[in-house]
Amino acid sequence: MKKIERRTVVCLALTLLLLLGLGLFVVRFFWDGEDWASFAANRHLYNSQGQLSVGRVLDRDGDVLTWVDESGNRQYYANQTVRMATLHAVGDPNGAIGTSALVAFAGELSGYNFLTGADNPFGPGNDLYLTLDAHLNYVAYQALNGKRGAVGVYNYETGEILCMVSTPTFDPANPPEIQEGDEQYEGVYVNRFLSSTFTPGSSFKTVTLTAAIENIPDLFQRTFTCTGSTTVGGEEITCPYAHGTMDINAAFASSCNGVFARLAAELGADTMSEYVEKAGLLGHYSVDGISTAAGSYDVAGASEGQLGWSGVGQYNDLVNPCAMMVWMGGIAGGGRAAVPHLIQEVDGGIPLPSLPFGRETGALIQGDTAQVLANMMAQNVVQTYGSGRFPNMDICAKSGTAEVGGGKQPNAWFVGFLRNADAPYAFAVVVEEGGSGASAAGNVAARVLDALVNGD
Amino acid sequence: MNALPASLQAGLTVLRQLPADHPDFYAWYTLILRFLFPVLAVLMLVRIIRSLVKASPKPEVWAYLSLPNGASEPLTHWENILGRSPASDVLLNYPVVSRQHAALIRGAGERWTVYDLGSKSGTFINGKRVEPEGSPMTLGDVLSLGGVDTVLLPVSDQETARRRKAAQKPVSPWGSLILLTVFQALTALQFLFSADEEHVLLLPAAFLCLALVMWVYCLVLRGMGRTGFEMETIAFFLSTLSLAVTASSAPGSVPKQLLAIFLGIVLFLIVGIFLRDLDRVRKIRWLMAAGAIFLLSLSLVLGHERYGAANWISLFGFSFQPSELAKICYIFAGAATLERLFRKRNLGLFILLTGACMGYLALMSDFGTAAIFFVTFLVIAYLRSGDFATLSLICGGAVFGGLVLVTVKPYILRRFAVWGHAWEQASDAGFQQTRTMSAAASGGLIGVGPGEGWLHRVSAADTDLVFGMLCEEWGLMIAVLSVACIAALAVFAVRCCRAGRSSFYTIAACAATSLLVFQTTLNVLGSVDILPLTGVTFPFVSNGGSAMLASWGLLAFLKAADTRSNASFAIRLPQTHGEQWLGNLAASGKKTAGKEKRREKD
16 A cells, blocks of 8 residues: 555646646736736726727827727727827727737727726726827828828937837727728838838938947048049949038048048947947837837958948848937937837826836947037038028938839938937938928928927 | 416516616626635635645554654554664664554554565564565554554544544634535526527526535435535535536537536545545456556547547447546556555556557557656656656656657647747647637626626537636636635645555545646646646536546545545545454454444444
8 A cells, every 4th residue: 555655646747737737827917917818808997899898098298099889889089180290109990000009009098907897897908008199190190191101200319209100000999991902002001110220321321420429530620532432342332413522521521432431441240340330229118018110231252342332321231210210319328328119108007007218228329429429410400401401400310312222212310419408309200202301301390399499 | 487476487587687777777787796716715715724724734643663662653554664764653663673664554353464675684473484475454553563562552532532632623614615605606696697599598507506516415415424624615616616617608508517516426435435445446456557648548549530530439429538537447447455565566568558548549649648648647656656767767768758759640749839839839839728828818807797608609618628618708816816716726636645644545646636737737837838738638628428427536546645534525434432442452252342333333
């Protein structure tokens, strides 16, 4: 009997397996429970069409962008243009836009918590206030004027994203039937501001210039000559016209490709890669849990000429507009910027402690370099873009006109920030096939910033 | 509804209107209730589970063996091995004694039998060599092991009485039963609000009925002197959840489920009482083996398919799963007394039976049940032989067989391909698992309330996915508690086996426990994508008559291992002898008198 008694341990081993498995489930339950509950088949939170049937999304002023009517159907803001301008921030009824509030913040909207699950005793659904101002989105959407692109403006001290528009868009109140390959709706479910990457063009010269300031001691003593075409490593780097003889300030203001290609080649692939990385253009930011797309700067095995092109934001460089905006915020903030966020406040349900200020980025640039670069960018506006377009703003900016090939018009970029103490905003605008950066993207930026700073 | 007196009808209408008339009050009531259910369950179960897990039944003493050095060794089992090995039940540390020398086995009516276990120096009773098929021995006989003389001595009634007094008492059942009744009453009330018009009286009545049966059962057995009700309370608690789950998913089946619980209790009593007598049990082992084969072949011949496994038969309008009852037969056939283990050492016939059962189950595509049978087989085979080499060989064979099966029928593998990737295939192969997880998360810790969930609309929610329904409607706490209940049963069974009377009880209890535990593992972890979803039931909780019957039937094996004094009806109360009943130590006249006396006491 003794032997058999000892062997009964197998029972305990099986029981232990059961309890371990149960423990794993409980851990997952706490870890993933919110995601499990935010599933379109969950009838506690979603109606039979799979629409989130609880919670309201509001903008920073309290304008209700979407709510649920008495019959459980999701309704959207009355004005169609506002609906279209806020589509990617708010979300579509089918939950096709994964980075929208209705999908990404479903847990916050439903008031899901571990204790009472999806059935919140304080009433169904929460009010989710976004940091966005729907009016700015409206202005930005109008300014894009039907072009594909992305606009983002945020407060680099607090991290609040004030404006975030991605086009093409559609009306969530009347979602169209989109056929595959339909040009009009190409990539419509992607929020280009958070989830896309674009060739940066000359806006990338801010990074090359940063590396040059910190690594080439006599940079400001040098003079450069541009004949409209410069040979770097056997490759011909062209400019729209001959810029003539100039110092680095003038080369930056006139955005001379030849000069910056030579600087990039001189700095070398390793130094360039290090600075792109440091500028935060290759990493992801977490915008309230939404991961932004990472850019890429791949010069491994590139020839000297290709390295030159990469220094002017061509070759195979790609950046994400949101990361570009934060980079601008970093320059403005003397090295660091707040990480952007979208949730202003979640109202209702069990009060959860929320952080009044977002987290900060690491050091994107050295403080004194940032100062120099900011002054040069301010000079750009005065000299090239025209400060009259930006009334009441101490603005620093850089445009970009990124060649994308394939017979398409170049992508237009306009990035920068304000140094006004009462208007600490950084912005990034990209207009696909927009043509000249300073005019196409610059106009969009000008209109949004004007509405933001001066009202309209 | 029409049969109700007008005043009651009016009262019911007012009650049903309450949520609409006083929404604030009702919301608070529901919220408090949602917190109250887990609290009740914790209060009720924690004491029981602690009592089960901490129970350490004292060994019973059936006789003494006096040794040459004057000491006397208690015989704490019905089956004792005598020898020099430390694993012996009575350790005789003499060079002439073999490591496993002899077995001393107590049969019905205190008839002792001695078997020689192939000792070198031989075993003798009163100077006569022990027969190969065993020799009877009575109290007072001299048992000689290679020249080491021992005498079998009785235990006095005074000592038995003293031991019983000193024994650990099971916890009092009444507190838990009252809490469980409150739990059932509140559940009944909740269904009064949430049930549809058709079942508005049926559902609450079912819960009250169950409470009534529970009290009748406990009071009657308490009246008969039994004290341990922990296992039954756990089973009643899980059965209550089963009724609640059925009431949510298929209110029409509630009477059937209630009937299944009653029949389950009857089966529990029959099997338990039957298990009291080992001779009786031994005689029907063959019948039980045949029964297992018969039940499985029945479902193969008459079976029709449901949810992918063809293990259902329909008779007289009732659907039935014979494979559930086959589990009870299988354990009956597989467990063995020590006596048999020595006479027939190999597992040949048992392996044959297992092979047949597994073959039938594979033909029915019921792989979950096949896995349960296989694990039960491994547990029984290990307890019986302790032989890792043979077991590894068998496992290897099983893996090979599985590979052959998968090669011949590759579609089987596809059924399990979604395992671990449920969310990637949420709308087809992972449909059930993703819904289970989503609903489970929606319940939070306290659940959304009985009858308020949606998972029951998914197919097989109240059977294969029942853990999800528990999480959703009753909350994670109660769901985890119900799994803990099963685990507590297992720990208790193992602890009881430390003071087991016969290896039959020990093996049967361990096999039944392992079966219940493994089945729970497959059900719970399968439904949430930690294991492949195999479609087995959660013992006691899943909706289904045959599963409920089988669960109660299997519980009888555990009950038969509970040797705490007076605790279990499946165990004969220890007999008192009145006057000395000393075998051939006493005069023959006295012996008859003693027997008569004993009969009076029975």
